[in-house]
Amino acid sequence: MRFAGKRAVVTGGxxxxxxATALRLADEGASVIVADIDxxxxAALAAASGGRIAFRHTDVTRADEIEALMQAADAxxxxxxxxxxxxxxxAREPIDQLSPxxxxxxxxxxxRSVALGIRYAAPLMARRGGGAIVNTASVSALGAGYAPTAYSTAKAGVLHLTKIAAADLAAAHIRVNAVVPGFITTAIFTRHLDIEGARREQADGMIAGAAAKAQPIPRAGRPEDIAAAVAFLASEDASFITGTHILVDGGLTIGTRASWDPAVPSMLTALEAFR
Ligand SMILES: NC(=O)c1ccc[n+]([C@@H]2O[C@H](COP(=O)([O-])OP(=O)(O)OC[C@H]3O[C@@H](n4cnc5c(N)ncnc54)[C@H](O)[C@@H]3O)[C@@H](O)[C@H]2O)c1
Structure with missing residues (x-):
């Protein structure tokens, strides 16, 4: 019960x-406000939570809605x-085809949503003597090939913003950290396809299969894997940690596939055939 008596806001919850993070924080005693456009x-999550989770309709692309969300949590x-x-x-296009x-x-x-989430939460937290903020970045912030260009660039911005905001807010006893998920099986991969029923199940199944084989740890990444890291960063266990991130990627970014996948021999192994 690391969060007994604490109140948390989870966007995209x-x-x-x-x-998964809203449920984890609530399981550990927090009162949680889930903010989402869905x-x-x-509402279904809130109804099933036995009063531990409340839902507030919030579009994080709107500054006024983020400000109202933080004010409501504070109130x-x-x-x-x-x-x-x-x-x-x-946006899915490569850089030479992007629309402004x-x-x-x-x-x-x-x-911008992350910047404004920090912007409107920080003064309220400071008045209470501090708080903890965690932002979701992505392995796409670290290199090419994981996600589209605009997404990857935005996530790199989230990582840097996390560091700069941590410096701005340390004196107010507000810690700011990020979590960096690898390939996690969620609806994010197929949501934009606008397909339902069997087609959606097929596409989700393909993603689940790919996720299990994408990284050295031989299973798919789960939302709960990320929730555990977020709960740690949000808790007093991390009270001396700020301005950094935790990579939760099953080893996805360790190195080349040949370094860990026996089915993909490295060039050095292939050269042995010439002995
Ligand atoms: N799944 C992965 O592999 C992965 C990897 C790295 C980073 N991430 C990041 O993790 C975060 C969560 O994604 P997920 O994988 O759980 O996807 P998801 O689609 O399951 O959840 C995203 C949630 O955000 C909500 N949302 C979308 N636009 C919104 C808006 N304008 N205002 C408020 N809510 C909005 C959606 O309704 C949804 O409930 C995202 O920031 C994503 O970029 C995911």
């Missing part, structure tokens, strides 16, 4: 990583923890 899933008895997590894939509007929309959803 109606699904996937946010949902009213149906958000409910004080804001201790914020998980800036809402997101989607964004799609770029702006992606940055608004994935980077």
């Amino acid at each position: 109606a699904s996937g990583i946010g949902r 009213g149906e899933a958000g 409910a008895g004080g804001l201790d923890i914020v998980f800036n997590n809402a997101g989607a894939g964004g 509007d799609d770029w702006d929309r992606t940055m608004a959803l994935l980077l």
